[in-house]
């Protein structure tokens with residue numbers, strides 16, 4: 327009460343010493359009308375106390391029409407601002423994207439003492455926190471609501487195409503083919519077109535019977551056969567977690583068994599042309615998150631890694 331009394335005294339004192347032009351700016355029936363441009367707003371003894379006298383606007387209700395909308399459509403926000411005097415209030419809405427920028431949206435003055443529907447701007451997919459601020463005559467915030475969670479879902483419901491992850495940084499190791507080899511042309515590259523799929527590895531062309539060795543130390547996961555594709559193949563899990571595939575090995579050339587631990591440089595099999603192969607070569611793949619362990623795991627382009635091993 328003392329503060330209110332003091333504020334009234336200060337206001338009265340300020341009015342006595344306020345110039346005629348300032349009075350013109352602060353007078354009138356609408357206490358929220360901003361002072362004319364060039365006027366100081368909210369100075370000591372001016373502005374703030376005058377604004378509080380007719381009754382501060384209060385945020386009495388706030389609710390998103392829906393907590394989830396699709397990207398491109400506009401979320402609805404129902405606001406009710408109560409104020410004993412005055413018929414409108416200035417509102418600003420902060421729409422903060424989690425891990426991103428905040429959009430400051432101003433619907434302008436809204437009518438007080440009844441529920442109003444405000445359409446928020448269309449937003450990109452993401453998670454947002456929506457906060458409503460109510461302002462008095464000056465830039466002084468007089469009320470703020472709690473943050474409301476808003477989720478904007480991607481417009482398309484179709485599954486995103488699996489994207490090829492970036493290969494991990496090349497690590498030192500041993501080139502998987504011992505002897506003269508070629509990395510071939512465009513058709514031998516990772517991502518090259520194949521009937522019904524794309525090439526998931528790098529072909530390394532060499533003479534039949536060259537030793538294929540483990541580039542990194544690890545454990546053999548599978549020694550297997552796929553007549554229509556990889557032929558005789560071996561999957562090695564390296565100690566760093568990568569899976570590597572060695573395909574088209576010669577029949578009966580496997581020098582290791584599933585579950586066996588191998589050192590870098592240790593022979594796995596011999597280069598051949600088994601399965602769907604048009605000539606002797608090693609088909610080599612790297613799967614940093616495991617070979618076909620889940621639908622989400624993908625192979626990476628192993629070329630940079632092979633070149634690093636070759637440079638040794």
Ligand SMILES: [Zn+2]
Nearest residue numbers: 527528529609
């Ligand atoms: Zn291949």
